[in-house]
Amino acid sequence: xxxxxxxxxxxxxxxxxxxxxxxxxxxxxxxxxxxxxxxxxxxxxxxxxxxxxxxxxxxxxxxxxxxxxxxxxxxxx
Numbered sequence: 001x002x003x004x005x006x007x008x009x010x011x012x013x014x015x016x017x018x019x020x021x022x023x024x025x026x027x028x029x030x031x032x033x034x035x036x037x038x039x040x041x042x043x044x045x046x047x048x049x050x051x052x053x054x055x056x057x058x059x060x061x062x063x064x065x066x067x068x069x070x071x072x073x074x075x076x077x
Contacts, residue, residue: 001020001022001072002020002022003020003021003022004019004020005019005020005074006018006019006020006043006074006075007020007072007073007074007075008072008073008074008075009031009033009048009051009070009071009072010051010070010071011051011068011069011070011071013050013051013052014046014050014051015044015046015050015051016042016043016044016046016047016048016050016051017042017044017075018033018042018048031070031072033048051068051070052064052068053068
């Protein structure tokens, strides 16, 4: 993927569309979507939180959004 490419990022919970911005030194297989943007700021009107669970994390109820498995593909035109 190249700078500016539209990418669909998703998992079994849902998906959204973001624009690619590769970073030097980024670990292969790791995806970062920075910012706390409201749904209306996403092309599809569906924000990044669609990919996360509201369930409390194990073992003490911590956040789970930092470890969310996703797939990436080019969205339909």
